[in-house]
Amino acid sequence: MMPLLAIDLLLLAAGLWAVIGLAGLLASRQPRLIARVLFPLGALVGLGVGLIGLTALGANTQTAVLAIGLPDLPFHLRLDNLAAIFILLLGFVSAGISIYAAGYFRDGEGPSPGLLNLEYHLFLASMLMVLLADDAYAFMVAWETMALSSFFLVTTNHRHEEIRQAGYLYLLIAHIGAIAILLSFGVMTSGSGDYSFAGMRAQALSPFWGSVAFLLALFGFGAKAGLLPVHVWLPEAHPAAPSPVSALMSGVMLKTAIYGLLRVSFDLVGMTLWWWGVVALAVGLATALFGVLYATVQSDMKRLLAYSSIENIGLLAVGIGLALLFHSYQMEALAALALTAVFYHCLAHAGFKSLLFLCTGSVLHATSHRSLGKLGGLIGPMPWVAWLALAGVIAGAGLPPLSGFVSEWLLLQAFLFSPGLPHSWLNMVVPVAAAAVALVAALAGFALVKFYGIIFLGQMRDPGLKEAHDAGPLEKLGLLWLAALTLLLGVLPGTLILRLDAATRQLLGKGLAERIAENGWWMLAPISPAQASYEPMIFLAIIAATLLLGRWLVHRLYHGRVRRTPAWDCGYHFQGPRAQDTAEGFSQPIRRIFEPMFRMTRHFPTIRDRAPTYSVKVEDHLWYWLYLPIARLVNALSTLITRLQGGRIAAYLMYSFVTLILLLLVARP
Amino acid sequence: MISLTGLLGQLFAIALALMLAPLLTGWVNQCRAWLQNRSAPPLLQPYYMLHKLFHKDVVLAEGASSLFRAAPFIVFGCMVLACAIIPSLSTDLPFAPAADALALVGVFGLARIFIALAAMDIGTAFGSLGGRREMLVGFLAEPALLMVIFTMAMIAQSTSLATIVETLAHREMIIYPSIAFAGIAFTFVSFAENARVPVDNPATHLELTMIHEAMILEYSGRHLALIEWAASLKLYAYSCLGLALFFPWGIAERDNFLAMSAALPLLFVKLTIGGMLLALLETINAKVRIFRVPEFLGTAFLLAVLGLLVRLLLETRV
Numbered sequence: 002m003m004p005l006l007a008i009d010l011l012l013l014a015a016g017l018w019a020v021i022g023l024a025g026l027l028a029s030r031q032p033r034l035i036a037r038v039l040f041p042l043g044a045l046v047g048l049g050v051g052l053i054g055l056t057a058l059g060a061n062t063q064t065a066v067l068a069i070g071l072p073d074l075p076f077h078l079r080l081d082n083l084a085a086i087f088i089l090l091l092g093f094v095s096a097g098i099s100i101y102a103a104g105y106f107r108d109g110e111g112p113s114p115g116l117l118n119l120e121y122h123l124f125l126a127s128m129l130m131v132l133l134a135d136d137a138y139a140f141m142v143a144w145e146t147m148a149l150s151s152f153f154l155v156t157t158n159h160r161h162e163e164i165r166q167a168g169y170l171y172l173l174i175a176h177i178g179a180i181a182i183l184l185s186f187g188v189m190t191s192g193s194g195d196y197s198f199a200g201m202r203a204q205a206l207s208p209f210w211g212s213v214a215f216l217l218a219l220f221g222f223g224a225k226a227g228l229l230p231v232h233v234w235l236p237e238a239h240p241a242a243p244s245p246v247s248a249l250m251s252g253v254m255l256k257t258a259i260y261g262l263l264r265v266s267f268d269l270v271g272m273t274l275w276w277w278g279v280v281a282l283a284v285g286l287a288t289a290l291f292g293v294l295y296a297t298v299q300s301d302m303k304r305l306l307a308y309s310s311i312e313n314i315g316l317l318a319v320g321i322g323l324a325l326l327f328h329s330y331q332m333e334a335l336a337a338l339a340l341t342a343v344f345y346h347c348l349a350h351a352g353f354k355s356l357l358f359l360c361t362g363s364v365l366h367a368t369s370h371r372s373l374g375k376l377g378g379l380i381g382p383m384p385w386v387a388w389l390a391l392a393g394v395i396a397g398a399g400l401p402p403l404s405g406f407v408s409e410w411l412l413l414q415a416f417l418f419s420p421g422l423p424h425s426w427l428n429m430v431v432p433v434a435a436a437a438v439a440l441v442a443a444l445a446g447f448a449l450v451k452f453y454g455i456i457f458l459g460q461m462r463d464p465g466l467k468e469a470h471d472a473g474p475l476e477k478l479g480l481l482w483l484a485a486l487t488l489l490l491g492v493l494p495g496t497l498i499l500r501l502d503a504a505t506r507q508l509l510g511k512g513l514a515e516r517i518a519e520n521g522w523w524m525l526a527p528i529s530p531a532q533a534s535y536e537p538m539i540f541l542a543i544i545a546a547t548l549l550l551g552r553w554l555v556h557r558l559y560h561g562r563v564r565r566t567p568a569w570d571c572g573y574h575f576q577g578p579r580a581q582d583t584a585e586g587f588s589q590p591i592r593r594i595f596e597p598m599f600r601m602t603r604h605f606p607t608i609r610d611r612a613p614t615y616s617v618k619v620e621d622h623l624w625y626w627l628y629l630p631i632a633r634l635v636n637a638l639s640t641l642i643t644r645l646q647g648g649r650i651a652a653y654l655m656y657s658f659v660t661l662i663l664l665l666l667v668a669r670p
Numbered sequence: 671m672i673s674l675t676g677l678l679g680q681l682f683a684i685a686l687a688l689m690l691a692p693l694l695t696g697w698v699n700q701c702r703a704w705l706q707n708r709s710a711p712p713l714l715q716p717y718y719m720l721h722k723l724f725h726k727d728v729v730l731a732e733g734a735s736s737l738f739r740a741a742p743f744i745v746f747g748c749m750v751l752a753c754a755i756i757p758s759l760s761t762d763l764p765f766a767p768a769a770d771a772l773a774l775v776g777v778f779g780l781a782r783i784f785i786a787l788a789a790m791d792i793g794t795a796f797g798s799l800g801g802r803r804e805m806l807v808g809f810l811a812e813p814a815l816l817m818v819i820f821t822m823a824m825i826a827q828s829t830s831l832a833t834i835v836e837t838l839a840h841r842e843m844i845i846y847p848s849i850a851f852a853g854i855a856f857t858f859v860s861f862a863e864n865a866r867v868p869v870d871n872p873a874t875h876l877e878l879t880m881i882h883e884a885m886i887l888e889y890s891g892r893h894l895a896l897i898e899w900a901a902s903l904k905l906y907a908y909s910c911l912g913l914a915l916f917f918p919w920g921i922a923e924r925d926n927f928l929a930m931s932a933a934l935p936l937l938f939v940k941l942t943i944g945g946m947l948l949a950l951l952e953t954i955n956a957k958v959r960i961f962r963v964p965e966f967l968g969t970a971f972l973l974a975v976l977g978l979l980v981r982l983l984l985e986t987r988v
Contacts, residue, residue: 378793380735391737398783401769401776413772413816417823432978435820436971439813446779446812447805450786454801459793460733530767532828539768543754547747555892559724568731568888570794582790582798590806594964 007053008063008080011088011133014050015126018043022122029115032106036114040103041475043122044096050129051092057085059503064135071138077197079135082504083268086344087132087260093486094252094351095125101359101479102245104472105366117157124150124249131257136197137186144182147257148175148225151250155242167237174234178224182261185217189269201269211272218265219281225258226314229288230623236295239307240371244362247303251310252355256347259317263343266325267508278326279427281318286434289315289441294598296448297591298619300373300584302361305452306354309397312445313350317343319438320412323419323431324509330423333511338527339415341513344501346408349490353396353405356483357452360390363476364456367469373452373584378461382469385477387457392484394453396491398446402537402544404490407525409442414533444591451587460578492537494525585617592619600625676764679930680754683763687753687910691902692716694909694945701949716902723895731792731888741788742889742896748781749903758910759933760922761832770829771819774911775812778863781900782808789885800884803960807869807881810967811862814855817974821852821981822915831914839918847984851977853916857951858970860908862963865901867952869963879957906941909948913940 021043025035057063057080067076080088102121106114127150130143152175156168188210189201206214224231239247266277292311299305320343327336361371363386370376380387396403416435422428461467472480490497495517502512513527520526526534555561570576592599600620606613645656696716703710712718730739752774754765769777782804789801823829825846826837862869865882874880886897914921920936922929958966 378733380737380791381733384736387735387737395780395783398779399776400780400783401773406773406776410772410776414829417820417829418827428982429979432820432982433975436813436817436975436978439816440809440971443779443809443812446783447809450783450790450801450805454787454790454798458735458737458787458791459798524767526767531830531833533770533772533830534767535770535773536768539765540751540773543751543765543768544744544747547750548743551746551896552743555724555896559892560727562727562891564727564729565732566729568733568792568794569729570792570796571887573795576794578793580795581793582802587798587802590802590961590964593961 006063006065007057007060008065008078008133010053011050011080011129012065012067012078014046014053015129015133017046018122018126018129021046022119022126025115025118025122027115029113032114035118036103036106039118039122040099040106043125044099044103047092047094047096047099047125049092051089051096054085054087054089054092055500058082058089058500060085067139074136074138074196076139076142077135077199078133078139079198080133082507083260083263084132086501086504087256087347088129090256090348090351091125091128091132091253094355094483095249097479097482097486098245098248098252098355098359099125099479100482101248101362101476104475104479105245105359105362106243117154120150120153121246121249124154124254128253128257132260135199137183137190137201138196140186141179141183144179147254148172148179151246151254154246155238155250157243157246158241161241163237164241167234167241171234171238174224174231178221178231181217181221181224183221185214185221185265188214188217189265198264198269202271204271206270206272208272208274211270212274212277214270215266215274215277216280218262219284222258222262222265223284223318226255226262226317227288227292227311228284228314228318229291230627232288232292232311233621233624233628235311236299236304236307239310239358240301240303244303244358244365247306248355248358248362251307251358252351255310255314256351259314259321259343259347262321263508266321267328267340273325273329275326275329275424275427278322278324278329279430281322281325282434283322285315285318285320285322286437286441287315288312288318290437291315291598293441293444293448294591294595295619295621297444297451298585298588298599301371302364302373302376302452302456303358303371305373305448306357306361309445309448310350310354312441313346313354316409316412316438316441317346317350319434320346320415323412323415326422326427326431327415327419328509332421333509335415335418336509337505337511337513338411338418340505340509341498341501341527342408342411342415344504345411345490345494345498346405348497349396349404349408349487352483352486352490353393353403356393356480356487357390357397359476359480359483360386360393363472363480364469367471368463368466370463370466373455375463376456376461376466377459377463377578377581378457378466379469380457382467383457383471385471386480389480389484390453390457392487394449396487398449399442400446401535402491402541404487407491407494407535407537409438410535411527412438414527417533418528447591451584455582455584455587459581460576462578462581492541493522494535494537495520496522498525498527592617598622673764676762679760679762680764683759684750684754687758687903687906688750688899690941691753691906692720692899694906694941695902697942697945698905698949701946702952705949705953716898720895720899723890723898724892726891728891728893730890733792734888735791738788738791738888739893741784741791742893742900744784745781746896746900746903748777748784749900749907752777752907753903753910755831756907756910757832757835757914757921758937759930761835762923763832766830766832771823771831771834772816772829774831775816775819778815778904779808779812781904785885785897792888794888796884796887800881800887803881804885806960807862807963807967810964810971811859814967814971814974815859815863817971817978818852818856818859818915821848821974821977824978824981825849835914835918835921836923838915839921839923846981848977848981849916851973851980855970855974855977856912856915858966858973860912861951862967862970864905864908866948868955868958868966871957879960881960909941909944910937913937913944 127146134140296308324339396405502514786801
């Protein structure tokens with residue numbers, strides 16, 4: 002009997018997810034069964050998938066052929082190191098989200114739990130298949146299944162008009178992106194008719210067609226990931242979806258697009274031009290700055306996180322651009338550094354963003370408010386959620402010692418050692434890009450402090466919040482799992498990068514492993530300890546030791562007495578919750594400094610107003626500059642076309658006749 | 671790997687920072703008072719303050735959460751770490767590889783987030799105002815500081831502070847234009863980060879202009895003492911960082927006690943002069959409106975980027 006290979010086990014896992022989904026349909030009358038049995042089972046499968054992904058890193062590439070598919074085009078599957086990283090991400094992160102979802106989805110909300118369960122697990126299975134696919138056909142089938150299942154998940158609460166609209170927008174942009182991806186694959190086959198990825202690797206494209214394929218892939222995958230200017234679906238769809246689904250989409254699905262971009266640009270195209278890197282870098286920077294600025298001014302907690310996801314995708318694109326740039330000049334050591342930063346940031350973002358989205362889910366369940374203006378002070382009734390969210394906030398702000406900092410650090414190191422590029426003007430552009438990355442990271446801190454401070458700290462802005470309850474046990478377990486991932490990624494970067502190195506080596510032929518392995522497991526020194534090093538364990542240990550020692554000494558030498566009184570506030574005693582900053586108030590400096598970046602409609606009260614009101618609405622410029630003109634154009638074209646459609650059969654016969662004549666004239670043998 | 675003398679030197683550096691930091695604050699206050707024609711408080715006033723505050727009961731606002739109580743300790747821990755990794759006496763610090771210059775910026779960022787969150791915790795008007803402004807200053811100052819560090823790191827081809835100091839101390843006595851730009855930017859940033867005059871006024875209270883003081887209004891007793899101590903440590907850390915980056919001469923390179931004992935008086939002299947300059951600059955400047963602060967820090971950011979560009983454009987690679 003043949004031993005079971007990792008790829009077979011992964012196929013089995015995808016099958017199990019599908020079976021779990023279908024089983025829910027049979028048991029759709031028993032929501033408790035679905036929540037307590039099927040979702041935890043799905044989480045268990047996810048854990049298995051993650052472990053297989055972890056062991057597959059560094060192992061040999063495995064391939065398989067599935068008999069399903071077109072008659073002469075069966076599904077080709079392949080498990081290599083690049084796929085393994087993303088499979089590991091999918092498995093581990095989805096395990097946490099599924100276990101949370103087991104506690105989150107309750108009866109009486111949205112559609113039947115059986116249907117939800119089916120869509121959810123199909124979504125997971127299709128993402129796994131996207132990562133395993135080794136031909137364009139299998140890839141597109143899995144990609145479309147992923148888009149459709151997530152569309153149905155986004156429109157779970159389809160009775161709301163705006164959720165239907167968000168779902169429509171998502172579907173539209175997902176398909177425009179899918180067309181671009183399909184075209185990109187078509188270009189890469191270069192007419193050979195061989196749609197397997199192996200066939201595409203074998204083609205030698207001219208620089209022109211190679212660039213076309215790359216740009217199409219950048220656009221297509223960018224539409225899924227949320228790169229500018231095709232980002233507009235993200236802030237609509239994420240708030241519309243139930244929180245575990247938002248977590249899955251933001252944490253995992255966006256990364257499949259990053260996977261696709263990496264697969265095409267480093268593996269399939271088979272060449273790298275230096276200006277591809279510059280394009281990706283520029284688009285990434287614009288996206289990151291745009292995302293973070295809009296994140297700071299949002300008043301809806303899930304929208305804020307959605308914009309922050311756009312920012313992180315932008316940073317990933319910056320890393321990819323940098324890696325492409327170095328790769329095109331055969332500076333593989335630096336390319337490896339940038340690419341490692343990309344991989345690490347994928348993992349880090351998947352962990353902390355899912356964690357934050359799930360925390361908003363708990364807040365939403367406990368308070369049924371999504372607007373920051375109605376929240377506040379939730380650290381009192383919900384200490385678990387609040388403290389775990391703090392881990393996500395620190396990681397998301399890119400601060401040590403958690404996961405977000407490691408990737409940011411690696412990215413900045415890659416920028417720092419960039420001089421040496423042959424073009425002198427590139428040498429200058431790169432540091433300016435580094436400055437922009439630094440600005441983005443600092444602004445992310447602002448956005449997340451706003452997110453955390455307004456939701457969890459301060460006084461309650463709504464009297465109903467006192468009845469808020471903490472997350473249930475299963476939800477806590479899911480949150481704890483993701484917070485643990487965030488911590489682990491933060492403190493053990495050396496060990497993990499040694500594992501990720503197999504993928505870097507696969508794509509670039511060179512990795513960071515030798516130099517990292519020279520030092521101890523606690524130290525991360527990608528170049529040499531004299532040039533740059535980071536030891537998060539010692540970092541954390543010093544802070545923790547000072548904290549505990551300081552506390553012990555203070556209590557020992559002095560005392561630990563505490564008295565409770567009303568707040569001092571400079572003696573001002575009307576201290577209602579309305580005296581605090583609102584979400585709008587907190588971001589006022591940003592709106593003022595970056596005023597041209599936003600399209601603002603403001604209403605100021607005047608002295609004579611009986612009931613003075615202040616309102617501010619921030620909208621996206623691109624919506625007005627790009628999307629509305631396109632929509633108007635499409636509308637105008639369709640009115641033109643309806644003129645042809647007069648409803649008279651004689652006219653239609655005439656059209657057919659004219660077409661026939663024309664064809665006969667044109668298509669002469 | 672870690673020598674005993676190195677470890678002792680490290681612990682000594684931390685202890686020195688803890689002891690010396692309030693003295694530096696006292697010295698700056700004294701110089702300021704002299705320059706402003708006031709009678710100066712005693713030099714040791716910050717120590718008396720700390721002692722008094724540690725003795726007092728903590729008066730905690732009713733709405734204060736666990737985060738509010740943990741924040742002073744975390745901020746203090748961050749500042750101790752910062753002082754431990756910045757070379758003040760010797761570059762041979764066993765803890766220094768724990769965090770390079772980029773991670774140092776991260777340490778300051780971590781402390782800032784905690785203090786801003788703690789300020790928002792009680793939910794008073796002043797608290798959230800202070801937190802918001804602190805984050806405003808932070809997001810402008812942090813990239814500028816990073817760019818300064820980038821410039822220095824490019825010269826030294828390393829982000830490790832020890833290596834930067836050793837490289838810079840051994841170069842010839844030429845003023846690089848990039849270092850001049852970076853130096854000015856760093857001065858701007860350290861004024862903003864330490865709540866000094868053009869941006870914030872450490873002596874102010876009950877004014878709508880305050881930033882740092884607005885955040886810590888609700889703190890009292892040992893919590894306030896720790897925050898004040900941490901603020902002194904931050905000033906000390908920034909001073910040592912400035913000295914290490916721009917005046918690195920005299921910092922011992924190996925763990926011999928002779929070099930270190932020579933470095934100690936030199937550090938004293940440098941800090942004394944540095945404190946006087948700080949007080950002078952504070953006196954001749956006026957506090958700017960809060961909405962001029964972005965211009966001030968934007969200038970710092972641009973200068974730092976300019977320094978980086980000058981480095982890449984004009985200066986040949988060392």
